[in-house]
Amino acid sequence: MAALPQEIIRRKRDGDALSAEEIESFVAGIAAGSAKEGGLGDGQLAAFAMAVFLNGMTSEETVALTRAMTASGRQLDWKGFALAGPVLDKHSTGGVGDKVSLILAPILAACDAYVPMISGRGLGHTGGTLDKLESIPGYNATPDIATFQRVVAEVGCAIIGQTADLAPADRRLYAVRDVTATVESIPLITASILSKKLAAGLDGLVMDVKVGNGAFASSMQMADDLAESIVSVATGAGLPTTALITDMNQPLGRSAGNALEVLECVEMLAGEGGDGRLREVTLALAAEMLLLGGLAGDDGAARKKAEAALTSGRAAACFDAMVVALGGPADFMARAKDLLPKAPVVRAVQAKAAGVVSACDTRAVGLAVIALGGGRRRVEDRIDPAVGIDDILPLGQVVTAADPIAVVHAADEAGAEAAAEILQKAFEIGQTDNDRFPIVRQRITAKDL
Template sequence: MLATELIRIKRDGRALSPAQIDTFVRGLADSSWSDAQAASMAMAIFVNGMSDTETAGLTRAMSRSGEWLDWSVADLPGPILDKHSTGGVGDKVSLMLAPIVSACGGYVPMISGRGLGHTGGTLDKLGSIPGYQLTPDLDRLTHALRVSGCAIVGASGALAPADRRLYAIRDVTATVESIPLITASILSKKLAAGLDGLVMDVKTGNGAFAADLPAARQLATSLVDVADEAGLTTRAWITDMNQVLGRTCGNALEVRECVDILTGAPGDTRLLEATRMLSAELLLIGRLDPTLDAALAHVDAVLRDGRAAEAWARMVHALGGPSDLVERLSIHLPDAPVRRPALASRAGWITRIATRDIGLLVVELGGGRRHVADAIDVRVGLSEVVAIGQRVEMGDTLAIVHAADDAAAAAASERLAGLIEIGDAACSAAPVLIERIGG
């Protein structure tokens, strides 16, 4: 069937049959559909949605559009586990979770993505590490898993290629926030990755694609139900994204924050809480610990004794990065040439943060993409970002802007002051862990 006819069906709000979905996915994979046609279908799905049956069919078709990984031949002595986030600002949990879970006995071939819209991408963060191979071949990926227990990489051209193309198109066509497309994109890669278990971090709030709790529940339920139907044990946590997660946003800055925590520095409470719980869920799914309390204690132990940091260092080196990244972080990670603080105009308490706008500000600094082919400046971003409920005095730092030049730093600093509200009354942030779905 012609691409235009399939687009017309979905444009008019009708359901696509399994055969029609297969045709669409095949057109993505073999490029017989143009970018314009693929974008039109993405918009039609965004506007009119998909039924559960259509979403499951799209997920399966995209997972079958390329190779499947079979870890049984690698004879890894532990469960194959993974985690995925629906995207947020400053969301760096994956960078710590993978080495934590591997240090606890799991194997984590984490297939990650680049930034979408205002959200940062795990691959873009790792791209700040010199030499790190974001899309290694299967032999190198397997080697990294054997020596470190984890490998955070991008999907190769052979793994779910239909999603790889659609993912890039969605990023620049305002079709990111679609539950069927998000579900199919995430799970197609996870199914093809040969996992034994998956935990999902579904963000909600003004910095998330699911802006309110009902939307987040709908997305989390879609992910868990479609995954379970496909035979992949999955649990989800809905987490708060009404502020930057951690103290940084921007690629190299986030890597630095994570390595500091892995090596014993005090970490942001909310970031640690989310990381501990999502890691513990995977230990339960993989039957590496019998209870949640035992799993959380296991996580704390590998952070405290350095095993998680060692797993991170081995992973980076196995994937082509420097062997001494942890010890010489300031030498290997690039710094932006200009730093400028954004200052509080009055005293009070931080009452609200326009998180999505902060993510877009990082994109405008060069830390994200406006177009598919854009290069990213991994140096830029924000550090020392304040948190909701924090007390500030007039002239205190709300965040430090890291920019490529003085003009960009000045503009970002001025704009940032308007994205962080200061009130007269003390307040507290919502809990970072909101609700558990599945299991």
């Protein structure tokens, strides 16, 4: 007889280790739908998530949760597609301005890999890849599985959101975690990420674990723990995985906000330069994926191959083909500035004083985007894709009191004013340039565990 869900919650609340059977029973209740549909209510999911957040899970519990959520839906099989290269993916734990996926997936597709990227919406103060893509007119971010696999096979990459078929238990739990202050839990993050990746039928996975004041992992210890948890659980489940720990003590790139971030990616793919930190972390992750998939013999060769895909325009062509295949406009790359939604109010935020941009409260920048309407406070909230922050100055930038530190894109004057106040407090202007961390801070493989 299956244990009552309230008893499972009670045992985890009291710090007990749950059995695989108890976890499977609870996950089955999540996948069954709401209480009205015969499953568990959002209140029970929230209580379970908080109990795990406060008391953690053993490695065995995390493996059991991952496997149960993977098994809650369909698992993809690529054998019938006769793919000419490996099936690879990357996942980030999330950060402010983290738009890497939109550049990375087409780079890998241009290097003969196949990338079935299943991404999430914004979580907490961080943006979501799915929300960014939905700012593209016509883009279908939730196609059926047959369409998803066809696009991956034909184009080389497809970035979509979770469908009802893949890890449906995680889809429900993910939404509840976002609005119940239970995001920063290593077992829940691990199981959420890997349940989708295992369901996608991958040959290899590279994790981008963010660390810093704009990441869920604010300390290197937490980032290490999370990276090791993901690499250990994934490897144990038969999925070769490497993790890079990358810096998130400032926004990644110059923009934060859905349409603004898409435009920044289009410009980098089109060869218009762009932010050096964004380019560096993208190419570092691409090199790891090429190594993991056996598409390059060493790091130097992998890096050159990824750079060539980006600078030659082949990655841009793959991105354009993906957009068209998923319902977007055929001329999107050429007309992105015209096609992406624009906010009616655009306001520069001046520096508080002359000096050097010496520190940034990156989490506050993310919260400013949410306050503008570019993120969610509640599960049911609708996002305004046009709002956000652009032209964000990097740390180390010298400014005068008349220089803008960022530009706010808002739906109205009140929103612009509120965001400007947040940003004025978020950026510290000093008289000396502080030491900064490298963008890639650590690499973790199964051999390191």
